[in-house]
Amino acid sequence: VIAVVKPRGASELADDDLVAAIVTGDRAAFAELYARYADRVYARITHLIGASAEREDVLQHVFLELHRALPRFRGDAALSTFLYRITVNVAYDHLRRRSRRPSEPDPDAIDALVDLAPTPDERARKRDELRQIFALLERIKPKKRIAFVLVAVEGLSYAEAAELVGADVDAVKQRVMHARRELMAMMARAERRVA
Amino acid sequence: MTPLHSKKIADRLDGLVSTLASARAPLDDLTRARVAARLQASLQASGRARVRRRWMIGGALAASVIAVVGAGWLTRGPARPVVAVAPVAHDVAPVPVPVPVPPPAPASDGELTLTHQAGALRGEVDGASLTLYGGGHATRHGLRVAIDAEAVVVDRSAAAADAPELQLTVRAVRVRMQRATFSVDSSPVRVTVIRGEIILSCPGTADEKVVHAGDALTCEREAGSAAAPPPSPPRPGLTITRAPEKRAPVAPSDVRAPIDDLGARYAAAEQLMARDPGAARSALRALIDAAPTGEYVAPALLDLARLAHASGDLGTARTALDELARAPRAAALAMPAAYLRCKLATSDADRRRCLAAFRIAFPHSPRDAEALAELAASAGTAGDCAAALPLVDEYLRAYPTGASRGAMQAWLARCAPPSP
Numbered sequence: 001v002i003a004v005v006k007p008r009g010a011s012e013l014a015d016d017d018l019v020a021a022i023v024t025g026d027r028a029a030f031a032e033l034y035a036r037y038a039d040r041v042y043a044r045i046t047h048l049i050g051a052s053a054e055r056e057d058v059l060q061h062v063f064l065e066l067h068r069a070l071p072r073f074r075g076d077a078a079l080s081t082f083l084y085r086i087t088v089n090v091a092y093d094h095l096r097r098r099s100r101r102p103s104e105p106d107p108d109a110i111d112a113l114v115d116l117a118p119t120p121d122e123r124a125r126k127r128d129e130l131r132q133i134f135a136l137l138e139r140i141k142p143k144k145r146i147a148f149v150l151v152a153v154e155g156l157s158y159a160e161a162a163e164l165v166g167a168d169v170d171a172v173k174q175r176v177m178h179a180r181r182e183l184m185a186m187m188a189r190a191e192r193r194v195a
Numbered sequence: 196m197t198p199l200h201s202k203k204i205a206d207r208l209d210g211l212v213s214t215l216a217s218a219r220a221p222l223d224d225l226t227r228a229r230v231a232a233r234l235q236a237s238l239q240a241s242g243r244a245r246v247r248r249r250w251m252i253g254g255a256l257a258a259s260v261i262a263v264v265g266a267g268w269l270t271r272g273p274a275r276p277v278v279a280v281a282p283v284a285h286d287v288a289p290v291p292v293p294v295p296v297p298p299p300a301p302a303s304d305g306e307l308t309l310t311h312q313a314g315a316l317r318g319e320v321d322g323a324s325l326t327l328y329g330g331g332h333a334t335r336h337g338l339r340v341a342i343d344a345e346a347v348v349v350d351r352s353a354a355a356a357d358a359p360e361l362q363l364t365v366r367a368v369r370v371r372m373q374r375a376t377f378s379v380d381s382s383p384v385r386v387t388v389i390r391g392e393i394i395l396s397c398p399g400t401a402d403e404k405v406v407h408a409g410d411a412l413t414c415e416r417e418a419g420s421a422a423a424p425p426p427s428p429p430r431p432g433l434t435i436t437r438a439p440e441k442r443a444p445v446a447p448s449d450v451r452a453p454i455d456d457l458g459a460r461y462a463a464a465e466q467l468m469a470r471d472p473g474a475a476r477s478a479l480r481a482l483i484d485a486a487p488t489g490e491y492v493a494p495a496l497l498d499l500a501r502l503a504h505a506s507g508d509l510g511t512a513r514t515a516l517d518e519l520a521r522a523p524r525a526a527a528l529a530m531p532a533a534y535l536r537c538k539l540a541t542s543d544a545d546r547r548r549c550l551a552a553f554r555i556a557f558p559h560s561p562r563d564a565e566a567l568a569e570l571a572a573s574a575g576t577a578g579d580c581a582a583a584l585p586l587v588d589e590y591l592r593a594y595p596t597g598a599s600r601g602a603m604q605a606w607l608a609r610c611a612p613p614s615p
Contacts, residue, residue: 027238034231039222046220059222060230064237113218126214133211152469153216157462170531171561173498176469177505184204191204 015079023071034063037080041087047149048091050134051109054098062090081164088146088164095142105134136183144182147175201506202473209470307333307340316344317556321361323351324559326529338362346526350376350559352391367398368414376559377406378527384414385490387527457482461491464498472502483518493522500535509539534562547573564590568599571606580610 013021013032021029041062045055065086073082114126137145143165150161151172162172309316309327316327320340325333331344339362347365351358354374363370365379368386375391386395392407397414460482467475479495479502486492500515516536519525525532533553540546550566550573557563571586583606590603597603 027235030234030238031231034234035227038227038230042222042226043220046218047215051220056226056230059226060233060237063230063234067234067238112223113220126218129211129214130218133215136211148469151466152212155216155466158465173465173468173501177472177501180208180469180472181505183208184201187204187208188200 016075019070019073019075019079022067030067033066037083038063040080041083044084044087044154045091046109046113047153048088048146049094049098050138051105051113051130053106053109054094055109058090058094061094062087065090085164088150092142092146092165095145099142105131110134136186139186140179140182144175144179147172148179148183151176152180205471212470304336305334307335309333321351322354322358323349323361323363325349326556340364342366346378346380346524348376348378348526348529350557352376353559369396370394371403380524380526385524386414457486457489457491460485461495464495468498468502472506476502488523490524493519493525493528496522497528497532497535500532504535504538509541512539530557530560530562533557534560534566537566543573543577564594564597564599567593568597568603571603572599575606575610584610 013029015033015036018029018033018036022033038059042055042059045058045062049055049058062083066083069082069086073079110127110130113130114123137149140148146165147161150156150164151158156164158169158172158176161176162169165172167175307318307320307325309318309325309332316325316331318325318327318333320333320335321338323340325340325342326348327333327342327344327346331342331347333340333342333344335341338359341364343366349363349370349372351361351372352374356374358373360371360373363372366384368379368384370377370379370386370393372391372393375393377391377393378387379385380387384398386393386406392405394403395406396403460478464475464478464482467478476499479499483492483495483499496515496519500512500519503509503512503515512535516532516539519528519532533556537546537549537553540549547570550570553560554563554566554570560566567586567590571583571590574580574583574586587603587606587610590597590599591607594600
C-alpha cells in the first residue's frame, strides 16, 4: 500500500533499481520513491508556487507525471534531476492556470515556514518578509517567476535552470533580469504609496 | 529611482529572497499520507483504464487491418499509398497505416550563392540560413553541404518537423541536424548550439555526440595537424569536451588566469547577476581583464552590456558591445548582441533602421516577433500608417498568438482605412 510511510532512507535500493522495479509495475517501489523524494519536491513546490494550499495537489500531480514518464527515463541524468524537471513543468502549468485567479498565501503554511526561527520577533519578521515576497512573485509572469526562483532562490546556475525549463541560457538570463527589475519596480511603487 | 534608492530596494529584495531561500517547507506526515493515498487511487484507476484501452485499440487495429486487406483484395489495382482509418469507437483515435514515403528530390548541386550582408556572407540551403564570417564559400551535394569559413552560424530552427536531415561539414567538423541553430568557430573548433540539437563529429574521429541547446563543445586539436603540438598521450581521433564543466586546452598566451578559476569566476558572476547587478558588472569586468582572449570574454561582454543597459548606462553598454565585436568567438553571440545594439539607439529613426537591419540579418531570430512589433508600433506612433500597416499585417500572419497581438490589432484598427 502506497500510504505506508517508511522511515526515509530505510531502503538500500538505488534509484535506478527502484525505477526498474516501478516500470515493471511494482507499486511498493513507487511508494519507496515517493517516500524518498516527497519532502524535497514539496519544498521546491513551495518556492516555485508559494505557500498556498494548492501545493498538495501539485505534489500529487508531480508524482503522477513521474509515474507516467518513468518508462521514458533512460538514466541520462540523475533521477532527482528528472524529477526536478517534472516539478518545474508541473509548477509552471499550475502557475499559468492560476494566473487568472492569483492565490492568497495560507497563513498557517507561512507559520510553518518560519517555525524554526529562534525568537518571536524573528519569526514575525520572517513571516512578514515571506508574505511580501510571495505577494510580489504572484504578480510576475510564470516563466519569469520560475526562472527567478530557480536562480535567485534555489541557487542554480543559469545553465542548470535552462536545462530544467527547456530554454536556452540566454533566455533564462533575460527572464531573471526582467523578473528582478519588475520586482524592484513593484517594491519602489509600494514604498511611494506608503510615503 | 536614484542609484542610492535603487541600491536600497535591491538590498531589500535580496533580503526577501534570502528569507525565502532559507525557509524550510516541511511536509507534515498527514499531508504526506493523504497525497500517497490519492496517488494510489489514481494509479489503480489509470491501470484499469489502460486495460480497457488496450482491448479497444486492439479491436480497432484488427478492424483497420481487415479494411486495408479487404480494399486491396477488392480493387486489385497497383499498390498505392493508403491511409486507412479505423472505425471510430469512443476513446479510440484513427489508426493510420504507415506507407513508405519516397525521399525528396535533391535540389541542384554545386556552389551555393552567397550574398554580402552586414559584413558577412549569407545564403540559404534547404530551409537553413547560413551566415559565414571571415569570407568563405559553400557547396552542396544533395543534402550534404560543405562550408569553408572562419566562423559560421547555421539557423534551421524554423524548418518543418518532418524536414529531411541535413549534413553539414564546416571545415572538418561534421554536423547532422534537422531543426537547430548553432555556430562553429574554426580555431579552436568550438560548436555552440543555440536552439534544438545537432549530432556532431569532431575532425579526425567517427564518434558522434548529440549536442543540445545551451551546450558548447570544443573539439581537441586535430591529430597530426601542422599547428598542433604532438598529442600527449597519443590518442586516435579526437574527444569532445563540454564547456563549462571541462575546459578545452588553452594556449598559455591566451589567458592570464587558470582556466578552472575563470570558469568558477564566470559562474559566480552569473549568480551575482540575479542578486547584485553592480557587483556582477565588476566581477565580469575583472574576468575580462584577467583573460582578454579567453573563452569567457564574449559571453561576459554581452552580459556586461545587458547589465549596463538595464541600469541605464548606455555608454558602457555600447563600449561593451564594441569590445564584443572584436572578441574571439563572438559569432555565436552575434544575434543577441545585434538586438541589444538596437535597444541602445537613442533616436526612434535610428532604432527603426537598426531593427529593420536586424530582421534582415537574423530572419529566424527568436527576437523577430518583438522586433517586428516594435517596428510596427514605432511607425504607427510616428503617424506613418502606410509603413505600419504591412508590418502589422506581417506580425498577425507570422505570430497569430504572439504577445503583441492585442497591440497589433489596435494599430490595425487605428491605421486600416474604413471599409466602404
